[in-house]
Amino acid sequence: MAKERHESYEFLSKMMISLMNVDKLYNYPFLQAELHMSKRDVSAIKKGHDMFIYQYVRVVNYITEQIHLDILMDVLLKQLKIMLATHSDLVIGIVPHKNNRDSRPEEWVVVMRWDGAYV
Numbered sequence: 001m002a003k004e005r006h007e008s009y010e011f012l013s014k015m016m017i018s019l020m021n022v023d024k025l026y027n028y029p030f031l032q033a034e035l036h037m038s039k040r041d042v043s044a045i046k047k048g049h050d051m052f053i054y055q056y057v058r059v060v061n062y063i064t065e066q067i068h069l070d071i072l073m074d075v076l077l078k079q080l081k082i083m084l085a086t087h088s089d090l091v092i093g094i095v096p097h098k099n100n101r102d103s104r105p106e107e108w109v110v111v112m113r114w115d116g117a118y119v
Contacts, residue, residue: 012056012057012060013045013049013050014048016056016059016063019059019060019063019064020046020063022063022067023067028043028046031059031062035059035062041055045059068115069115070113071111071112072111075109075110075111076111
């Protein structure tokens with residue numbers, strides 16, 4: 001993993017902050033203890049400041065595991081390659097899961113999945 005700073009990880013930061021806001025459990029002392037991070041780093045990450053990318057990845061990975069959200073990176077990578085090769089748009093949407101029938105459009109590809117939810 002690259003540890004050098006990048007100009008901005010704004011998207012990654014916003015995604016991580018959204019995940020942190022899922023539950024009040026993800027507060028400073030909890031993340032410090034679970035991820036062995038300093039209070040300064042947790043504070044900077046929570047505020048969305050530019051940090052080393054691996055810090056964001058650690059927090060995002062930890063929280064997605066805790067809330068049982070699978071990010072299917074291999075599927076996402078495949079779709080990104082198709083999008084770039086065909087000059088298409090990649091749209092990520094939210095579809096409420098339904099237990100009794102399929103709710104996906106015909107050309108829908110799942111790139112994230114909540115544990116126990118079927119679309």
